[in-house]
Amino acid sequence: MSTITEKNPPPGGTSDERLRKASFATTLLRRPELGAVAGLVLVSLFFAFTANPAMFTLAGVMNFMAPAAQLGILAVGAALLMIGGEFDLSIGSMVAFAGLVFGAALVVWNLPLPVAILIAFAFAVVVGSVNAQIVLRTGLPSFIVTLAFLFILRGLTLVGLKWASGGSTQLRGMREAAAGSILAPIFSGDAFGGLFTWLGQAGIIETFPSGLPTVPGIPVEILWFVVIALLATWVLLRTSFGNWIFAAGGDPKAARKSGVPVDRVKIILFIVTASCATLVAVLTVLDAGSTDARRGFQKEFEAIIAAVIGGCLLTGGYGSAIGAFFGSIVFGMVLIGLTYTSIDQDWYLVFLGGMLLLAVVFNNVIRKRVTGER
């Protein structure tokens, strides 16, 4: 004992001389969503110079925000699950499957809209739980388990659609079936119509010659997108459950030893991703008035890419929901923005891959910064 020399802690206030004061830039680099924000700025600048100015009018913004929102709802769910250490490749197929369940409930069984929505979400809970149980019980990577469900759900949708529609792969008539329901305005159409009409009359936003505003309101999916992104961010950063998500993804063993109910966290997260897919299904089916077998096709990959652009590590334990939010907007901007330019729209796919690669490399560097690895 006596050999232990007293090591005086540095007097209050002064820090270890070997630790450089974290500069503002370093602090900024520690934010997982930095990449997505930087990407958004770059893409905005790019289109500011190349695209028709119509892109950044109110109507143009709504134009690219709508697909961004549809992808973003999935991406936020995917981001939470990725931070929790798992993947869900079945969400794209889940959009189609939920669309079928929801559509069939509305037009085949003629159920009221609220009941149809409830049934669709009940299926989401089942699919999410099944995914989670298989992953947790077998210990197999969720990547491969949910890949199986990517095919199973897509196949079930095809089979189900033919059954529901009597041989076709499309089911129609949802908009009519939902019309007049009290829940319809929450899941379809545009919000704040009155406000936009007033803004149009006041001359604040553009109007058609008839006096109606060019943008009749905010499409509800954009509101859902914003609310879900904010809610997810709050849960992640400010609640115990959020801490458990980081812990479950960072090191499930360590988390378990510290009393974190890792399995429960993962089950809930799988249900959340399936529910996000179901919400997208309900929104888009009501918007289109029909559903088909290709709904949500490849959305699982786009959602994961958006989450990665948003700063999520593929290994889990790190990332941000608000990053996925910005990542999705980047997507919507490029998808729609290219139509405002003279650039061939198929560059979209090249962009997608390029962005993913860049984001993964960038995130890797960030991770080393955060943990002080050398």
Next chain:
Amino acid sequence: MDRTGTPLIEVRNLVKHFGSVIALNGVSMHVSAGEVLCLLGDNGAGKSTLINTLAGVHRPTAGEFLIEGRPRVFSSPRDALEAGVATVYQDLAMIPLMSVTRNFFMGQEPTVGFGPFKRIDMKRADDITRAEMKRIGIDVREPQQAVGTLSGGERQCVAIARAVHFGAKVLILDEPTSALGVAQTSMVLKYINQVRESGLGVIFITHNVRHAMAVGNRFTVLNRGKTLGTFAKGEIAIDELQNLMAGGKELQAVSAELGGTV
């Protein structure tokens, strides 16, 4: 031997089988408040099984298990924690990517608000973390910095501080010094002593006799799933302990060969 009457934790003739493997075959030990019991044993002696049984991960096959004199069966690590038995594992149960605060309160976050508005009290969590770190003598610049940026010794101390903060009465430390350098080892040993002085019972698992001698009050030697004996400090010399732990003769031979440095 008991300084304060009833031991905080005591096992008698503890047996643990895994199928046909006999991992523990009659282990007896006890630890009281304000003392450090060193559990010494070579690899494969059954140290890990013993820790996991004490910590509620495994259930003993046979034997007596007493917490403050009363028989108890832990069915999960959570049970053990609630009874005041906290374990700091070799891997520390710390997540490098998460902040010091988030790690400190992992699984036991302080919350404010009600129902759906219940949230982590981040400010309080940060303040407590900073204060606890200061008590050990680690100056955490910002509690929101990732644990990955701390040194091994600092991480070990944070893990111990976490267990102490959450009301541990018995602290089980699984080879806390095994991967540390000299300065960091002394930092950890000093902290263990500090914890003991504050009235906790510490079970210090190690295979380094010198580290054990530095802080231990009593030494229990484990070999092939059995306790070979318990000795108070001063009753036994370092090399005797070393030989007992390694099962005797071979080590002496090697030691002689290498000039007595093993």
